[in-house]
Amino acid sequence: xxxxxxxxxxLQTTDLAATRDWYVGALGMREGxxxxxxxxxxxxxxGDKDVLHVSEGGRNVSExxxxxxxxxxxxxSGSGVIDHIAFFGTGLKQMIEHxxxxxxxxxxxxxxxxxxxxxFLKDPVNDVKVELSYANAExxxxxxxPQLTASELR
Amino acid sequence: xxxxxxxxxxxxAKNLEKxxxxxxxxxxxxxxxERPDFGFPGYWLKAGGNICVHLASQAPNRIRDQFLLKxxxxxxxxxxxxxxxxxxxxxxxxxxxRIQTHKVQMHYRSFPDAKLFQIFLKDPDDVTIExxxxxxxxxxxxxxxxxSASSVTLSKSRGRRTAAARQS
Numbered sequence: 001x002x003x004x005x006x007x008x009x010x011l012q013t014t015d016l017a018a019t020r021d022w023y024v025g026a027l028g029m030r031e032g033x034x035x036x037x038x039x040x041x042x043x044x045x046x047g048d049k050d051v052l053h054v055s056e057g058g059r060n061v062s063e064x065x066x067x068x069x070x071x072x073x074x075x076x077s078g079s080g081v082i083d084h085i086a087f088f089g090t091g092l093k094q095m096i097e098h099x100x101x102x103x104x105x106x107x108x109x110x111x112x113x114x115x116x117x118x119x120f121l122k123d124p125v126n127d128v129k130v131e132l133s134y135a136n137a138e139x140x141x142x143x144x145x146p147q148l149t150a151s152e153l154r
Numbered sequence: 155x156x157x158x159x160x161x162x163x164x165x166x167a168k169n170l171e172k173x174x175x176x177x178x179x180x181x182x183x184x185x186x187x188e189r190p191d192f193g194f195p196g197y198w199l200k201a202g203g204n205i206c207v208h209l210a211s212q213a214p215n216r217i218r219d220q221f222l223l224k225x226x227x228x229x230x231x232x233x234x235x236x237x238x239x240x241x242x243x244x245x246x247x248x249x250x251x252r253i254q255t256h257k258v259q260m261h262y263r264s265f266p267d268a269k270l271f272q273i274f275l276k277d278p279d280d281v282t283i284e285x286x287x288x289x290x291x292x293x294x295x296x297x298x299x300x301x302s303a304s305s306v307t308l309s310k311s312r313g314r315r316t317a318a319a320r321q322s
Contacts, residue, residue, distance in 0.1 A: 003181055004202035006160055009239055013279050022278045026256040027157045027241075028249075046241070051160040072232050077280040082233040085163055087181070087201055104180060121180075125172045126165060127232045130181070 003089035007133060008050055010069075010083040012057025014076055016042055019054050035111045038153035039065040057081055064153045068109060070120075072129050084120070086131035092117060092138040110136065110146040117146065156249040157241050161286060162206045164237045166218075166226045170195060170211035177207055190268070194218035210237070223261060223274060223282075238274075238282035246271055246287045250297075264292050 013019040020042045023029040032050060034043035039062045044052040056065060058076050065071070073080040089095065099106050099121065106121040115136040122129055139146070167173035177183040177199045186198035186205045194215045199207040210218055212228050212235075219225050222237055243249055253260055253275060260275040271290040275283050 002202065003183065005204055006162065006201065006206035008160065009163065011277075011279065011281065015278070018278055022256070026253055026258050026275070027283070028252060029157070046157060046159055049159065051241075073234070075234065078234065079236040079238070079281055080232065080234040081279045081281060082236050082239070084233070085236070087206075089201075098182075099180070102180060123165075123173065123176050125169050125176055126167055126235045128165065128235060129233070132181075 002091060003087040003132065005088055007086040007088040007131075008053055009085045010053040010055060010131075011081050012055050012061070012071070012083050013081060014056075014058040016040060016054055016056060020044065023052060023054075035116075035150060037064070037068060037111070037150050039068065055083065057083075068148060068150060068153060070129075072127075084129040084131050086118075086133055088133050090134065090138070092119075092134040092144065093142040095119065095132060095134075096144065108144070108146040108148075110139065110149040112149050112151045117144070156245045156252065157243045157285060159242050161240045161242050162208050163239050164208040164210060164222075166210050166212050166222075166230065166235050166237050168212050168229075168231070168235070170197070170209060170213075173209055174199070177209075183207060192217070192221060194221065208240075238284050240284040240286055243273075243285040243287050246273070246290055246292065249273065249285060249287075262292075262297060264294065264297075266291050 011019065020031060023044050024031060029044040029046060029052065032043055032045040034041050040056050042054040043050040056062065059074050061071055072083050075081055104121055106119045109118040117134045117136050117139040119132040120129060165173065174197050178185065183199040183201050186200045189198040194210060194217045196208065196210040198205045212226055212230065258275050260273050263272045269289050269291055271287040271292045273285040277283055
């Protein structure tokens with residue numbers, strides 16, 4: 001169940017294009033491929049790694065986004081626009097059992113065409129949403145099914 | 155590429171000890187012994203050998219506020235308690251030029267003993283970003299301008315609306 005690295009963070013913004021342009025222009029990130037989530041996202045890369053996911057924020061976010069990801073805050077500025085921080089790990093089954101043993105609630109999602117299996121949970125002390133992502137193959141091998149997959153959204 | 159990888163985030167925790175325990179016990183992160191004495195309480199935590207979570211406490215602390223360049227009120231919750239996101243970077247002069255070209259306000263801080271140089275800036279949504287240049291010792295004279303020795307503002311324009319943002 002070891003977490004291996006910090007993977008990405010997700011920013012929600014009322015101006016997707018301006019945020020993308022800023023990270024590309026000021027920090028030299030590169031816009032790159034992303035799965036089809038059925039809601040607007042931009043993925044920004046450093047080298048070959050997507051490190052920043054940008055999604056719609058504020059008051060008027062789409063129902064698909066809310067269904068898949070929820071929305072932690074409608075803040076439009078400051079660190080409240082960070083929806084979650086993600087880690088990548090191995091040992092999905094062990095992590096699920098571990099969380100269940102500790103009685104920590106979590107949600108399961110799957111990004112079909114990206115091969116990612118995601119657990120979302122809250123740091124209960126600070127109410128910060130944390131994503132744990134694993135290779136989809138781990139879930140398939142263990143017969144683990146998500147509550148919702150990105151392709152189920154319309 | 156000057157900004158090379160995502161490195162860590164810093165959480166200003168409502169309860170420092172409980173938060174440390176959450177990351178250790180629930181997520182299995184390991185406590186790092188490398189954290190220097192910053193003069194304010196906190197922890198560093200590792201995943202896969204890499205320090206990727208920094209914790210500080212919401213308890214009022216003047217030194218912490220100086221380090222983070224802002225006051226942290228008690229009672230912050232949710233992602234509002236994430237103070238900043240940090241990246242590793244290379245070529246500070248090139249990064250400085252790039253940031254200045256986009257008329258973004260920044261601060262810098264040099265730790266010559268630790269051979270670390272940092273640039274702090276705000277993204278268009280006012281999120282603090284920290285860039286870490288490992289192994290870099292900066293000539294303070296070349297970077298001096300307004301402000302204190304450890305922190306200087308190179309551009310007076312606000313980061314909120316950048317040239318790039320206006321073009322879109």
